[in-house]
Amino acid sequence: xxxxxxxxxxxxxxxxxxxxxxxxxxxxxxxxxxxxxxxxxxxxxxxxxxxxxxxxxxxxxxxxxxxxxxxxxxxxxxxxxxxxxxxxxxxxxxxxxxxxxxxxxxxxxxxxxxxxxxxxxxxxxxxxxxxxxxxxxxxxxxxxxxxxxxxxxxxxxxxxxxxxxxxxxxxxxxxxxxxxxxxxxxxxxxxxxxxxxxxxxxxxxxxxxxxxxxxxxxxxxxxxxxxxxxxxxxxxxxxxxxxxxxxxxxxxxxxxxxxxxxxxxxxxxxxxxxxxxxxxxxxxxxxxxxxxxxxxxxxxxxxxxxxxxxxxxxxxxxxxxxxxxxxxxxxxxxxxxxxxxxxxxxxxxxxxxxxxxxxxxxxxxxxxxxxxxxxxxxxxxxxxxxxxxxxxxxxxxxxxxxxxxxxxxxxxxxxxxxxxxxxxxxxxxxxx
Numbered sequence: 001x002x003x004x005x006x007x008x009x010x011x012x013x014x015x016x017x018x019x020x021x022x023x024x025x026x027x028x029x030x031x032x033x034x035x036x037x038x039x040x041x042x043x044x045x046x047x048x049x050x051x052x053x054x055x056x057x058x059x060x061x062x063x064x065x066x067x068x069x070x071x072x073x074x075x076x077x078x079x080x081x082x083x084x085x086x087x088x089x090x091x092x093x094x095x096x097x098x099x100x101x102x103x104x105x106x107x108x109x110x111x112x113x114x115x116x117x118x119x120x121x122x123x124x125x126x127x128x129x130x131x132x133x134x135x136x137x138x139x140x141x142x143x144x145x146x147x148x149x150x151x152x153x154x155x156x157x158x159x160x161x162x163x164x165x166x167x168x169x170x171x172x173x174x175x176x177x178x179x180x181x182x183x184x185x186x187x188x189x190x191x192x193x194x195x196x197x198x199x200x201x202x203x204x205x206x207x208x209x210x211x212x213x214x215x216x217x218x219x220x221x222x223x224x225x226x227x228x229x230x231x232x233x234x235x236x237x238x239x240x241x242x243x244x245x246x247x248x249x250x251x252x253x254x255x256x257x258x259x260x261x262x263x264x265x266x267x268x269x270x271x272x273x274x275x276x277x278x279x280x281x282x283x284x285x286x287x288x289x290x291x292x293x294x295x296x297x298x299x300x301x302x303x304x305x306x307x308x309x310x311x312x313x314x315x316x317x318x319x320x321x322x323x324x325x326x327x328x329x330x331x332x333x334x335x336x337x338x339x340x341x342x343x344x345x346x347x348x349x350x351x352x353x354x355x356x357x358x359x360x361x362x363x364x365x366x367x368x369x370x371x372x373x374x375x376x377x378x379x380x381x382x383x384x385x386x387x388x389x390x391x392x393x394x395x396x397x398x399x400x401x402x403x404x405x406x407x408x409x410x411x412x413x414x415x416x417x418x419x420x421x422x423x424x425x426x427x428x429x430x431x432x
Contacts, residue, residue, distance in 0.1 A: 002028070004038045011045040019058035023065060030066040030162040036169055043166070043175040051180035056222065057229040059180065063188035066162035070194030072109050075142045079286035080107045082195035083277055084186060086210070086219075087121075088203040089353040090244035090378075092254035094122050094152060096261045096274045097281070099311035102149030103301040104278075104294075106285040109145045111155040111193045114366075123154050128252035128327055128372040132320030148317040149310055160188050177209070183222035187230070197233040197284040199277050204428060205242035207349025213238060213428060220431050235280040238429040239273055243347040243382050245426070246270035250361040250375010250396060252327040259324055262311050264302040269381075269426045275299065276427045328373035330396035334403040335379075338386040342416040347382050351413030355406045359397050374398060376410060383420055 002024040007017055017025075025042070028034040051059060072080040081101060085091050094110060101108040112122040112134075123134045134154045136144065144151040163185050170176045190198050200223055202216045203209070210216040220236035227234030239245075246267045248257040260266050261274060275298050282294035289297070301307040315322040356362060360371035377394040380386050393410055397403035 004028070004034050004042070008038065008041045008045055011042065011049055014049050016052055016055050017058070019061065022055070022058045022062040026059075026062040026066055026162045029165070039166065039169055040173045040175075043170055043173060043178070043181065046181060047175045047178045050178075053222075053225050053229070056180040056184055057226055060184040060188045060191070060226050060230070063160055063163045063166075063184060064192045067158045067160045067192065068156070069192045070138065072107075072142065072145070072194035073196045075194075076107055076146055078107050079196045080109050080145070080194065081197045081199070081281045081285055082108070082110050082190060082193060083199045083201065083281065084190055085201040086186070086203050086208065088241040088245055089207040089349040089356075090246050090249045090254065091201075091203070092122075092125055092246070092248070092258045093201060093270075093274055093277060095125060095255065095258040096266070096270075097277045098150045098152060099262055099314060100274065100278045100298050100301050100307045101281050102314065103306040103310040104282055104287070104297045105149075106282060106287060107145050108150040108281070109141070109193070109195060110150075110152045111159065111189065112152050113154070114363075122152060124370050124372070125251045125254050126152065126320075128255050129315060129320040129322070130326050132315065133318050136318070144317050148313050150314050151318065153318075155189065155193075160192050163188050179219055179222050182219060183226055187223050187226040191226075191230050191232060195232070197281070198227065198235075199280045199284075200234060200236045201273070201277060202236055202238050203241035204238055205240055205349065207244065207353060208241035217429065217431065224431060233284045234432075235284060236431040237273075237276060237280070237427055238431070240269075240424055240426050240428055241349055242424070244349050244352050244378055245273065247378045247381070248375065249352055249356045249378070250359070251370060251372040252329070253375040253377060253396060255327060256324055259308070259311065259322075262302065262308040273426045276430075280430075280432075330373040330375075330398055332395075332397045332400055332403050334395045334397065334400075334407065335391040336393045336395060336407050336410050337389045338380070338392050338416075339388070339411070340416055341388050342386065342418055343420045344380050344382050344384050344386060344392075344414060345417035345421045346415035347378065348413040351409060352376060352378065355409035355413070358409065359395070359402055359406050371398065374402075376406070383423065385420070386416070
Protein backbone atom coordinates (compact mmCIF):
# COMPACT_ATOMS: atom_id res chain seq x y z
CA UNK A 1 0.00 0.00 0.00
CA UNK A 2 1.51 3.32 -1.07
CA UNK A 3 1.29 6.48 1.00
CA UNK A 4 0.72 9.39 -1.42
CA UNK A 5 2.19 11.93 0.98
CA UNK A 6 5.50 10.05 0.97
CA UNK A 7 5.61 10.03 -2.83
CA UNK A 8 4.76 13.73 -2.97
CA UNK A 9 7.51 14.50 -0.47
CA UNK A 10 10.10 12.46 -2.38
CA UNK A 11 9.20 14.11 -5.67
CA UNK A 12 9.17 17.53 -3.99
CA UNK A 13 12.72 16.87 -2.81
CA UNK A 14 13.91 15.82 -6.27
CA UNK A 15 13.66 12.05 -5.87
CA UNK A 16 12.58 9.54 -8.52
CA UNK A 17 9.44 7.41 -8.23
CA UNK A 18 9.30 3.81 -9.39
CA UNK A 19 6.93 2.42 -12.01
CA UNK A 20 5.09 0.44 -9.34
CA UNK A 21 4.63 3.53 -7.17
CA UNK A 22 3.28 5.56 -10.09
CA UNK A 23 0.97 2.68 -11.09
CA UNK A 24 -0.51 2.51 -7.62
CA UNK A 25 -0.80 6.30 -7.33
CA UNK A 26 -2.74 6.68 -10.59
CA UNK A 27 -4.88 3.56 -10.10
CA UNK A 28 -5.72 4.85 -6.61
CA UNK A 29 -6.65 8.22 -8.09
CA UNK A 30 -8.85 6.58 -10.73
CA UNK A 31 -10.64 4.61 -7.97
CA UNK A 32 -11.14 7.76 -5.85
CA UNK A 33 -8.81 6.39 -3.18
CA UNK A 34 -6.37 9.30 -3.66
CA UNK A 35 -8.03 12.73 -3.35
CA UNK A 36 -7.66 15.65 -5.74
CA UNK A 37 -5.71 17.73 -3.24
CA UNK A 38 -2.93 15.13 -3.09
CA UNK A 39 -2.75 14.81 -6.88
CA UNK A 40 -2.61 18.61 -7.07
CA UNK A 41 0.40 18.58 -4.77
CA UNK A 42 1.97 15.79 -6.83
CA UNK A 43 1.51 17.78 -10.07
CA UNK A 44 3.06 20.87 -8.50
CA UNK A 45 6.03 18.81 -7.32
CA UNK A 46 6.49 17.47 -10.88
CA UNK A 47 6.08 21.00 -12.27
CA UNK A 48 9.08 22.20 -10.22
CA UNK A 49 11.22 19.03 -10.12
CA UNK A 50 10.41 17.41 -13.46
CA UNK A 51 10.75 13.70 -14.26
CA UNK A 52 13.46 11.55 -15.79
CA UNK A 53 12.77 9.91 -19.15
CA UNK A 54 12.20 6.53 -17.47
CA UNK A 55 9.94 8.13 -14.88
CA UNK A 56 7.88 9.97 -17.54
CA UNK A 57 7.44 6.68 -19.40
CA UNK A 58 6.36 4.92 -16.21
CA UNK A 59 3.87 7.73 -15.53
CA UNK A 60 2.52 7.47 -19.10
CA UNK A 61 2.09 3.70 -18.67
CA UNK A 62 0.38 4.26 -15.31
CA UNK A 63 -2.17 6.56 -16.98
CA UNK A 64 -2.84 3.93 -19.67
CA UNK A 65 -3.42 1.21 -17.07
CA UNK A 66 -6.35 3.14 -15.56
CA UNK A 67 -8.56 2.31 -18.57
CA UNK A 68 -9.10 0.15 -21.63
CA UNK A 69 -6.72 -0.09 -24.59
CA UNK A 70 -6.92 -1.04 -28.27
CA UNK A 71 -4.56 -3.18 -30.34
CA UNK A 72 -5.53 -2.14 -33.86
CA UNK A 73 -2.58 -3.79 -35.58
CA UNK A 74 -3.55 -7.23 -34.31
CA UNK A 75 -7.24 -6.66 -35.04
CA UNK A 76 -6.63 -5.54 -38.63
CA UNK A 77 -3.49 -7.49 -39.46
CA UNK A 78 -1.94 -4.25 -40.73
CA UNK A 79 0.24 -1.46 -39.44
CA UNK A 80 -2.20 1.30 -38.44
CA UNK A 81 -1.23 4.99 -38.43
CA UNK A 82 -2.55 7.99 -36.50
CA UNK A 83 -1.94 11.73 -36.29
CA UNK A 84 -2.20 14.15 -33.38
CA UNK A 85 -1.98 17.93 -33.20
CA UNK A 86 -1.37 20.06 -30.13
CA UNK A 87 -4.09 22.35 -31.50
CA UNK A 88 -4.33 25.77 -33.04
CA UNK A 89 -6.52 28.25 -34.89
CA UNK A 90 -7.98 26.80 -38.09
CA UNK A 91 -6.43 23.38 -37.54
CA UNK A 92 -8.60 20.98 -39.53
CA UNK A 93 -5.62 18.91 -40.69
CA UNK A 94 -6.78 15.42 -39.68
CA UNK A 95 -9.97 15.78 -41.72
CA UNK A 96 -7.86 16.12 -44.89
CA UNK A 97 -4.96 13.87 -43.88
CA UNK A 98 -7.03 10.77 -43.07
CA UNK A 99 -8.71 10.40 -46.49
CA UNK A 100 -5.42 10.86 -48.38
CA UNK A 101 -3.74 8.21 -46.23
CA UNK A 102 -6.70 5.88 -46.74
CA UNK A 103 -6.70 6.52 -50.49
CA UNK A 104 -3.05 5.41 -50.54
CA UNK A 105 -4.04 2.08 -48.98
CA UNK A 106 -2.93 2.64 -45.38
CA UNK A 107 -5.41 2.24 -42.48
CA UNK A 108 -5.89 5.47 -40.50
CA UNK A 109 -7.59 5.29 -37.09
CA UNK A 110 -7.93 8.26 -34.75
CA UNK A 111 -9.52 8.81 -31.37
CA UNK A 112 -10.17 12.53 -31.14
CA UNK A 113 -11.54 15.13 -28.76
CA UNK A 114 -13.65 18.23 -28.47
CA UNK A 115 -12.35 21.76 -28.30
CA UNK A 116 -12.25 24.24 -25.46
CA UNK A 117 -11.34 27.70 -26.70
CA UNK A 118 -11.23 29.39 -30.10
CA UNK A 119 -13.13 26.79 -32.13
CA UNK A 120 -14.31 23.24 -31.79
CA UNK A 121 -12.01 20.24 -31.81
CA UNK A 122 -11.98 17.70 -34.63
CA UNK A 123 -15.15 16.02 -33.33
CA UNK A 124 -17.02 19.34 -33.20
CA UNK A 125 -15.99 20.14 -36.76
CA UNK A 126 -17.19 16.72 -37.93
CA UNK A 127 -20.51 17.22 -36.13
CA UNK A 128 -21.14 20.10 -38.56
CA UNK A 129 -21.98 17.29 -40.99
CA UNK A 130 -25.65 16.24 -40.56
CA UNK A 131 -25.95 12.65 -39.32
CA UNK A 132 -22.25 12.13 -38.64
CA UNK A 133 -21.71 9.81 -35.64
CA UNK A 134 -18.67 10.53 -33.48
CA UNK A 135 -19.38 7.64 -31.12
CA UNK A 136 -18.94 4.06 -32.37
CA UNK A 137 -18.57 0.78 -30.47
CA UNK A 138 -15.04 -0.61 -30.64
CA UNK A 139 -16.05 -3.45 -32.96
CA UNK A 140 -17.71 -1.05 -35.41
CA UNK A 141 -14.72 1.33 -35.22
CA UNK A 142 -12.33 -1.48 -36.21
CA UNK A 143 -14.70 -2.79 -38.90
CA UNK A 144 -15.00 0.66 -40.44
CA UNK A 145 -11.22 1.11 -40.59
CA UNK A 146 -11.02 -2.28 -42.31
CA UNK A 147 -13.78 -1.53 -44.82
CA UNK A 148 -13.63 2.24 -45.39
CA UNK A 149 -9.92 2.66 -44.73
CA UNK A 150 -10.31 5.12 -41.85
CA UNK A 151 -12.35 6.34 -38.89
CA UNK A 152 -12.22 9.28 -36.48
CA UNK A 153 -14.27 8.88 -33.31
CA UNK A 154 -14.45 10.17 -29.77
CA UNK A 155 -12.76 8.24 -26.99
CA UNK A 156 -15.08 6.40 -24.61
CA UNK A 157 -15.28 7.34 -20.92
CA UNK A 158 -13.19 4.32 -19.89
CA UNK A 159 -10.30 5.29 -22.17
CA UNK A 160 -7.37 6.63 -20.07
CA UNK A 161 -9.88 8.01 -17.51
CA UNK A 162 -7.21 9.20 -15.08
CA UNK A 163 -5.82 11.55 -17.72
CA UNK A 164 -9.18 13.27 -18.23
CA UNK A 165 -9.49 13.93 -14.50
CA UNK A 166 -5.86 14.91 -14.15
CA UNK A 167 -6.00 17.37 -17.05
CA UNK A 168 -8.97 19.15 -15.49
CA UNK A 169 -7.07 19.29 -12.20
CA UNK A 170 -3.92 20.67 -13.85
CA UNK A 171 -6.03 23.32 -15.58
CA UNK A 172 -7.16 24.81 -12.25
CA UNK A 173 -3.88 24.36 -10.33
CA UNK A 174 -1.48 26.16 -12.74
CA UNK A 175 0.37 22.94 -13.59
CA UNK A 176 -0.61 22.52 -17.24
CA UNK A 177 2.72 23.65 -18.71
CA UNK A 178 4.96 20.84 -17.45
CA UNK A 179 6.74 18.94 -20.22
CA UNK A 180 6.55 15.49 -18.58
CA UNK A 181 2.84 15.95 -17.74
CA UNK A 182 1.98 17.25 -21.24
CA UNK A 183 3.98 14.53 -23.00
CA UNK A 184 2.52 11.73 -20.86
CA UNK A 185 -1.02 13.08 -21.31
CA UNK A 186 -0.77 13.19 -25.12
CA UNK A 187 1.14 9.94 -25.58
CA UNK A 188 -0.96 7.92 -23.12
CA UNK A 189 -3.99 8.49 -25.36
CA UNK A 190 -2.06 7.81 -28.58
CA UNK A 191 -0.50 4.59 -27.25
CA UNK A 192 -3.76 3.35 -25.69
CA UNK A 193 -5.48 4.11 -29.01
CA UNK A 194 -3.61 1.25 -30.59
CA UNK A 195 -1.87 2.85 -33.58
CA UNK A 196 1.58 1.50 -34.49
CA UNK A 197 2.98 4.71 -36.01
CA UNK A 198 2.09 8.28 -35.13
CA UNK A 199 2.82 11.71 -36.60
CA UNK A 200 2.65 14.48 -34.02
CA UNK A 201 2.02 18.06 -35.17
CA UNK A 202 3.45 20.34 -32.47
CA UNK A 203 2.28 23.91 -33.04
CA UNK A 204 4.60 26.87 -32.39
CA UNK A 205 3.78 30.56 -32.03
CA UNK A 206 1.12 33.10 -31.09
CA UNK A 207 -1.85 30.74 -31.42
CA UNK A 208 -0.15 27.71 -29.89
CA UNK A 209 0.52 26.47 -26.37
CA UNK A 210 4.24 26.38 -27.19
CA UNK A 211 5.30 29.94 -28.03
CA UNK A 212 8.91 29.28 -29.07
CA UNK A 213 10.63 26.73 -31.29
CA UNK A 214 12.88 25.66 -28.39
CA UNK A 215 9.87 24.94 -26.16
CA UNK A 216 8.17 22.96 -28.93
CA UNK A 217 11.35 20.99 -29.59
CA UNK A 218 11.67 20.09 -25.90
CA UNK A 219 8.08 18.78 -25.83
CA UNK A 220 8.55 16.93 -29.13
CA UNK A 221 11.70 15.21 -27.86
CA UNK A 222 9.87 14.09 -24.71
CA UNK A 223 7.07 12.58 -26.82
CA UNK A 224 9.52 10.93 -29.22
CA UNK A 225 11.24 9.31 -26.23
CA UNK A 226 7.91 8.00 -24.93
CA UNK A 227 7.13 6.59 -28.37
CA UNK A 228 10.49 4.79 -28.55
CA UNK A 229 10.12 3.34 -25.06
CA UNK A 230 6.62 2.12 -25.95
CA UNK A 231 7.64 0.49 -29.24
CA UNK A 232 5.87 3.04 -31.46
CA UNK A 233 7.28 4.83 -34.48
CA UNK A 234 6.83 8.56 -33.95
CA UNK A 235 7.63 11.58 -36.13
CA UNK A 236 7.17 15.15 -34.85
CA UNK A 237 6.46 18.09 -37.14
CA UNK A 238 7.05 21.51 -35.56
CA UNK A 239 4.68 23.83 -37.41
CA UNK A 240 3.83 27.53 -37.55
CA UNK A 241 0.87 28.87 -35.57
CA UNK A 242 1.71 32.57 -35.55
CA UNK A 243 -1.24 33.00 -37.92
CA UNK A 244 -4.29 30.80 -38.56
CA UNK A 245 -3.73 27.63 -40.56
CA UNK A 246 -5.36 27.86 -43.97
CA UNK A 247 -8.08 30.49 -44.33
CA UNK A 248 -11.15 29.09 -42.55
CA UNK A 249 -11.69 29.37 -38.79
CA UNK A 250 -14.99 27.87 -37.66
CA UNK A 251 -16.42 24.38 -37.78
CA UNK A 252 -18.48 24.04 -41.01
CA UNK A 253 -16.18 26.54 -42.74
CA UNK A 254 -13.22 24.31 -41.89
CA UNK A 255 -15.01 21.24 -43.23
CA UNK A 256 -15.53 23.09 -46.50
CA UNK A 257 -11.84 24.01 -46.64
CA UNK A 258 -10.77 20.43 -45.90
CA UNK A 259 -13.00 19.20 -48.74
CA UNK A 260 -11.63 21.88 -51.09
CA UNK A 261 -8.14 20.64 -50.21
CA UNK A 262 -9.16 17.08 -51.09
CA UNK A 263 -10.33 18.46 -54.46
CA UNK A 264 -6.77 19.80 -54.83
CA UNK A 265 -8.01 23.39 -54.37
CA UNK A 266 -6.84 24.16 -50.83
CA UNK A 267 -4.83 27.15 -49.55
CA UNK A 268 -1.09 26.66 -50.02
CA UNK A 269 0.00 26.62 -46.37
CA UNK A 270 -2.67 24.11 -45.39
CA UNK A 271 -1.92 21.90 -48.41
CA UNK A 272 1.77 21.90 -47.53
CA UNK A 273 1.13 20.83 -43.93
CA UNK A 274 -1.34 18.14 -45.00
CA UNK A 275 1.13 16.73 -47.53
CA UNK A 276 3.97 16.86 -45.00
CA UNK A 277 1.92 14.87 -42.50
CA UNK A 278 0.69 12.35 -45.08
CA UNK A 279 4.22 11.88 -46.44
CA UNK A 280 5.57 10.94 -43.01
CA UNK A 281 2.60 8.67 -42.25
CA UNK A 282 3.00 6.75 -45.51
CA UNK A 283 6.77 6.49 -44.98
CA UNK A 284 6.31 4.85 -41.55
CA UNK A 285 3.46 2.62 -42.75
CA UNK A 286 3.79 -0.98 -43.98
CA UNK A 287 3.95 0.13 -47.64
CA UNK A 288 7.75 0.00 -47.52
CA UNK A 289 8.26 3.29 -49.39
CA UNK A 290 10.54 6.27 -48.77
CA UNK A 291 9.45 9.87 -48.28
CA UNK A 292 9.92 10.82 -51.93
CA UNK A 293 7.62 8.03 -53.10
CA UNK A 294 5.20 8.78 -50.25
CA UNK A 295 4.93 12.44 -51.30
CA UNK A 296 4.36 11.42 -54.91
CA UNK A 297 1.54 9.04 -53.96
CA UNK A 298 -0.10 11.66 -51.73
CA UNK A 299 -0.06 14.25 -54.52
CA UNK A 300 -1.44 11.68 -56.96
CA UNK A 301 -4.33 10.85 -54.59
CA UNK A 302 -5.33 14.52 -54.64
CA UNK A 303 -4.93 14.88 -58.39
CA UNK A 304 -6.86 11.76 -59.42
CA UNK A 305 -9.82 12.23 -57.08
CA UNK A 306 -9.20 9.13 -54.97
CA UNK A 307 -8.64 11.21 -51.80
CA UNK A 308 -12.00 12.95 -52.24
CA UNK A 309 -13.66 9.57 -52.89
CA UNK A 310 -12.09 8.22 -49.68
CA UNK A 311 -13.49 11.21 -47.76
CA UNK A 312 -17.00 10.61 -49.08
CA UNK A 313 -16.75 6.89 -48.30
CA UNK A 314 -15.61 7.68 -44.72
CA UNK A 315 -18.34 10.25 -44.04
CA UNK A 316 -21.07 7.93 -45.31
CA UNK A 317 -19.69 5.04 -43.24
CA UNK A 318 -20.16 7.15 -40.09
CA UNK A 319 -23.69 8.16 -41.02
CA UNK A 320 -22.99 11.59 -42.46
CA UNK A 321 -23.86 13.26 -45.74
CA UNK A 322 -20.70 14.33 -47.62
CA UNK A 323 -22.59 16.86 -49.78
CA UNK A 324 -21.26 20.31 -48.89
CA UNK A 325 -24.70 21.76 -49.55
CA UNK A 326 -26.07 20.27 -46.33
CA UNK A 327 -23.51 22.03 -44.11
CA UNK A 328 -24.96 24.84 -41.99
CA UNK A 329 -24.54 28.42 -43.17
CA UNK A 330 -24.58 31.65 -41.18
CA UNK A 331 -27.36 34.23 -41.64
CA UNK A 332 -24.95 37.15 -42.11
CA UNK A 333 -21.75 37.24 -44.17
CA UNK A 334 -19.84 40.52 -43.95
CA UNK A 335 -16.49 41.48 -45.45
CA UNK A 336 -13.79 43.25 -43.46
CA UNK A 337 -12.03 45.80 -45.69
CA UNK A 338 -8.39 46.83 -45.59
CA UNK A 339 -7.82 50.24 -43.93
CA UNK A 340 -4.76 51.02 -46.10
CA UNK A 341 -2.53 49.90 -48.98
CA UNK A 342 0.46 47.72 -48.22
CA UNK A 343 1.35 44.20 -47.12
CA UNK A 344 -0.11 42.15 -44.29
CA UNK A 345 2.85 41.93 -41.91
CA UNK A 346 1.07 40.22 -39.00
CA UNK A 347 -2.14 38.22 -38.60
CA UNK A 348 -2.38 37.25 -34.94
CA UNK A 349 -3.79 33.76 -34.57
CA UNK A 350 -5.07 34.31 -31.04
CA UNK A 351 -7.06 37.45 -31.95
CA UNK A 352 -8.65 35.68 -34.92
CA UNK A 353 -9.48 32.74 -32.69
CA UNK A 354 -11.03 34.96 -30.04
CA UNK A 355 -13.18 36.72 -32.64
CA UNK A 356 -14.42 33.31 -33.82
CA UNK A 357 -15.06 32.26 -30.22
CA UNK A 358 -17.19 35.36 -29.60
CA UNK A 359 -19.21 34.56 -32.73
CA UNK A 360 -20.04 31.19 -31.16
CA UNK A 361 -17.57 28.93 -33.00
CA UNK A 362 -15.91 27.74 -29.79
CA UNK A 363 -16.46 27.15 -26.10
CA UNK A 364 -15.61 29.20 -23.03
CA UNK A 365 -16.66 26.31 -20.77
CA UNK A 366 -17.00 22.60 -21.57
CA UNK A 367 -20.80 22.86 -21.35
CA UNK A 368 -21.15 25.64 -23.96
CA UNK A 369 -22.96 24.82 -27.20
CA UNK A 370 -21.15 25.47 -30.48
CA UNK A 371 -22.69 27.22 -33.48
CA UNK A 372 -21.27 25.18 -36.34
CA UNK A 373 -22.19 27.76 -39.00
CA UNK A 374 -20.26 30.81 -37.75
CA UNK A 375 -16.62 31.75 -38.14
CA UNK A 376 -14.11 33.69 -40.18
CA UNK A 377 -12.46 33.20 -43.56
CA UNK A 378 -9.14 35.06 -43.76
CA UNK A 379 -8.93 36.17 -47.40
CA UNK A 380 -5.56 37.91 -46.89
CA UNK A 381 -2.77 36.59 -44.66
CA UNK A 382 0.83 37.39 -43.78
CA UNK A 383 2.80 38.42 -46.86
CA UNK A 384 -0.23 39.22 -49.03
CA UNK A 385 -0.40 42.60 -50.75
CA UNK A 386 -3.62 44.52 -50.12
CA UNK A 387 -5.21 47.70 -51.47
CA UNK A 388 -7.34 50.19 -49.55
CA UNK A 389 -10.88 48.82 -49.06
CA UNK A 390 -9.96 45.41 -50.50
CA UNK A 391 -11.58 42.52 -48.53
CA UNK A 392 -9.30 41.13 -45.82
CA UNK A 393 -11.71 38.55 -44.40
CA UNK A 394 -15.29 37.33 -44.53
CA UNK A 395 -17.15 37.18 -41.21
CA UNK A 396 -19.89 34.54 -40.92
CA UNK A 397 -22.27 35.53 -38.10
CA UNK A 398 -25.89 35.04 -37.04
CA UNK A 399 -26.64 38.73 -36.40
CA UNK A 400 -25.46 42.11 -37.66
CA UNK A 401 -24.42 43.02 -34.12
CA UNK A 402 -22.22 39.94 -33.81
CA UNK A 403 -20.65 40.67 -37.20
CA UNK A 404 -19.88 44.28 -36.17
CA UNK A 405 -18.17 43.18 -32.96
CA UNK A 406 -16.18 40.50 -34.82
CA UNK A 407 -15.05 43.05 -37.42
CA UNK A 408 -13.58 45.28 -34.70
CA UNK A 409 -11.79 42.34 -33.06
CA UNK A 410 -10.56 40.99 -36.37
CA UNK A 411 -9.16 44.28 -37.59
CA UNK A 412 -7.02 44.39 -34.42
CA UNK A 413 -5.47 41.05 -35.48
CA UNK A 414 -4.04 42.60 -38.65
CA UNK A 415 -0.90 44.71 -38.96
CA UNK A 416 0.34 46.26 -42.20
CA UNK A 417 3.67 47.40 -43.61
CA UNK A 418 5.05 48.97 -46.77
CA UNK A 419 7.34 46.00 -47.41
CA UNK A 420 6.52 42.29 -47.45
CA UNK A 421 7.60 40.43 -44.28
CA UNK A 422 10.16 37.60 -44.50
CA UNK A 423 8.64 34.31 -45.63
CA UNK A 424 8.05 31.74 -42.89
CA UNK A 425 7.42 28.10 -43.84
CA UNK A 426 4.50 26.24 -42.27
CA UNK A 427 6.76 23.27 -41.35
CA UNK A 428 9.56 24.68 -39.20
CA UNK A 429 11.36 21.45 -38.29
CA UNK A 430 10.96 17.67 -38.34
CA UNK A 431 12.13 15.37 -35.54
CA UNK A 432 12.18 11.59 -35.87
